[in-house]
Amino acid sequence: MTITRLLVANRGEIARRVFRTCRDLGIETVAVHSDADAGMPFVRDADAAVRLPGNAPAETYLRGDLVIAAARAAGADAIHPGYGFLSENAAFAQQVIDxxxxxxxxxxxxxxxxGSxxxxKKLMEAAGVPVLGELTADTxxxxDLPVLVKASAGGGGRGMRVVRELDRLAGEIATAQAEAASAFGDGTVFVEPYIQSGRHVEVQVLGTADGTIVLGERDCSVQRRHQKVIEEAPAPGLPDATRKSLHEAAKAAAEAIDYRGAGTVEFLYDVAKDRFYFLEMNTRLQVEHPVTEAVFGVDLVALQIAVAEGRSLADLEVGSPTGHAIEVRLYAEDPAAGYQPQSGTITRFEIPGVVSEFITTGQGIRLDSGVGAGDAIGTFYDAMIAKVIVWAPSRxxxxxxxAGTLARAEVHGLRTNRDLLVNLLRDPVVVDATMDTTWLDGSDLTVLGAAPGGAAAAPxxxxxxAIALAERARLAAAVQTRIPTGFRNVxxxxxxxxxxxxxxxxLAVHWYGGRDLTSADLDDVTVIGAGPDEVVLEVAGVRRTFNVHVTGDAGQESVDVESPLGHVSLRRKPRFVDPSTQVAEGSLLAPMPGSVVAVHAQVGDVVAEGQALLVMEAMKMQHTIAAPYSGTVTELAASTGQQVEAGTVLAVVTPDSDNEED
Structure with a gap:
């Protein structure tokens, strides 16, 4: 059969990625979207779009009946699931076929x-693929410690917990079950031994009616909270014999279930013992598929479509691997705060040197992004802003x-992991390929995630x-525009x-105006040039350009400064503060917009420092709000199921008298 109009049962970057291939193949496209996504780029990219009323995944993108109804309404004859949501839901796949x-x-x-x-694991063991033994909470x-609690139906780190103390196992299992149920609709979890020095190596396969093709492997060992941060192909430092065995095991895994289409067989590689174990098979396209595309010179989405249309192995063109490709996931998150997801509007989005989007066309930077300047990162979905991919002749x-591209990137409006990614790509552990899946969790993120300029960047x-804002005010003045910036007679x-x-x-900045602008705080700093958007400073004989981007109303501006020292985000402090915005001492504020899923305290409770009081859920992850010190809960404004905005007062803990300062 020939596909003529395809609906993507997904959103964001992956929907745009599939649409790009469809345009190249002459296939019409259909998007489905929630209310929150109505204005997003992937909706505009499609030839037609159908609304799924609501915002939460459970009422929109996880409603298979609504997706199929949308396909019928738009006249689509095929559905591509992307990744996440319904992509590995066997019942939905059968409904599409029916x-x-x-x-x-x-x-x-x-x-x-x-899917389980x-x-x-039992199936793979029977097929001769190495697996890890399974434990239970009772056995x-x-x-056996440490052990890993893992969601049976999902991935991406959701529903996954490393447990190092036996008396915490039952509680962590319960938390993992809640996360898994929220993210995948299935709260089943299992427990297995945890290999602390392992690397995550996965093999890309493509199954057809004539046989299975192996398209090399990827290393995805740099992870935070069991979610991948950096992915690359081929896996560096892998012995040739081990590489061959991995490919053979992946092929055996796919053939054991007569697999058709693109899939990934994931393994945990024990470096110390040079042994690998089956983790899971993702029966869909992976987030990191672009690195395989770059190395093999293929379009995996086009190959998926070809297999779905019934083409034989002889019709598929797959070249030999060349060069090296690396992908990073640019997230709206604060690494220093436990990778806390961020939400807000992207005010500027510039990635320099991009040579292609969604398709690799040769050496250089590829950008796969679901958002752009003016788009919002909300709380209902994943906080990924973009995938940035590079292909080059060598690793x-x-x-x-x-690293150089990301260092020059400009992403404003919310916090991101940009600086962390730059530092990771330059870190000796990554450069020498000695990373494992736990390395990043044990690293000092205040150092690893710091801007390149260090302490000098902010002042x-x-x-x-301050100079740029003064220049903007001078140029906007109706009179006396020739008077130098900040000039005073006396x-x-x-x-x-x-x-x-x-x-x-x-951050208080003190400076002298007039024809020669100078800093009252910093020694040996000379202003070489000053304008509303660019200020050139010379510090101890070294000249640097500071690009200044201003948004917001006068007197309350948000200012993003880009320079070789890194990105610094500033907000001008208002001269007068609204008393209603002030909060009492001991107030526990919602760190991001989300919903309250559990309340573990009541007014009057005496609590210990670090005791969990509430649990919030945002972007499909759960976050515990704990007592900042020992004291008494004197206010509790939150309730289970409540939707809250960032900064909302959830509770107030009054400290014990012996904790108070004299």
């Missing part, structure tokens, strides 16, 4: 057999080029921002501009 539509994915039976990590002992060249960027004291940095820390 509706007379072409399912761009493996057979429902293959999805079902690999518990059952798939696990102290000698060293790829690392350097990708110099603040000075540049100088008795410096000008002062106060900014808020980070979580509200004040």
């Amino acid at each position: 509706a007379g539509l072409t399912w761009v994915g493996p057979a429902p039976d293959s999805i079902e057999r690999m 990590k518990i059952e798939s 696990a002992t102290v000698e 060293d060249q790829a690392l350097r080029q990708l 110099l960027s603040g000075f540049a921002a 100088v008795s004291q410096p000008q002062e501009t106060v900014f808020l940095v980070g979580d509200g820390e004040e």
Whole structure:
């Protein structure tokens, strides 16, 4: 059969990625979207779009009946599931087929057999693929620690917990079950031994009616909270014999279930013992598929469509691997705060040197993004902003080029992991390929995630921002525009501009105006050039340009400063503060918009420092709100099921008298 109009049962970056291939193949496209996504780029990319009323995944993208109804309404003859949501839902795949539509994915039976990590491990063991032994909450002992609690039906780190103390196992299992049920609709979890020095290596396969093709492997060992941060192909430092065995095991895994389409067999590689173990098979396209596309010169989405249309192995063109490709996931998150997801509107989005989007066309940077400037990162879905991919002839060249590109990237409006990614790509552990899946969790993120300029970045960027704001005010003045910036007839004291940095820390900038702008705080700093958008400073003989981007109303501006020292985000402190915005001491604030899923305290309770009081859920992850110190809960404004905005007062803990300062 030939596909003529395809609906993507997904959103964001992956929907745009599939649409791009469809345009190249001459296939019409249909998007489905929630209310929150109505204005997003993927909806505009499609030839037609159908609304799924609501916002939460459970009422929109996880409603298979609504998706199929949308396909019928738009006249689509095929459905591509993307990844996440319904992509590995065997019942949905069968519903698509029963509706007379072409399912761009493996057979429902293959999805079902690999959908349960518990059952798939038994299947793989029978096929001769190495697996890790399984434990239960009742059989696990102290000698088995640490162990890994893992969701049977999902991935991406959701529903996954490392447990190092036996008395915490039951509680962690319960938390993992809740996360898994929320993210995948299935709260089943299992327990297995945890290999602390392992690497995550996965093999890309493509199954057809004529046989299975192996398209190399990827290393995805750099992870945070069991979610991948950096992915690359081929896996560096892998012995040739081990690489060959991995490919053979992946092929055996796919053939054991007569797999059709693109899939990934994931393994945990024990470096110390040079042994690998089956983890799971993802019966869908992976987030990191672009690195395989770059190395093999293929379009995996086009190959998926070709298999769905019934083409034989002889019709598929797959070249030999060349060069090296690396992908990073650019997230709206704060690494220093436990990778706390961020929400808000992206005010600027510039990635320099991009040579292609969604399709690799050769050496250089590829960008796969679901958002752009003016788009919002909400709380209902994943916080990924973009995938940035590079292909180069060598791994060293790829690392350097990708790090340099990200260092010059400009992503404003919310916090991101940009600086962390730059530092990771330049870190000796990554450069020497000695990373494992736990390395990042044990690293000092205040150092690893810091801007390249260190402590000097904020004061110099603040000075540049103050000068640029003064220049903007001078140029906007209706009269006396020729008077130099900040000029005073009699100088008795410096000008002062106060900014808020980070979580509200004040940065007071003192400077003298006139024809020669100078800093009252910084020694050996000379202003070479000043304008509303660019300030050039010379510090101890070294000249640097500070690009200043301003948004917001006068007197309350948000200022983003970009320079070789890194990105510094500032907010101008208002001269007058609304008393209603002030909160009492001991107030526990919602760190991000989301919903309250559990309340573990009541007014009057005496609590200990670090005791869990509430649990919030945002972007499909759960976050515990704990007591900042020992004391008494004197206010409790939150209730289970309540939707709250960032900064909402959830509870107030009054400290014990012996904790109070004299």
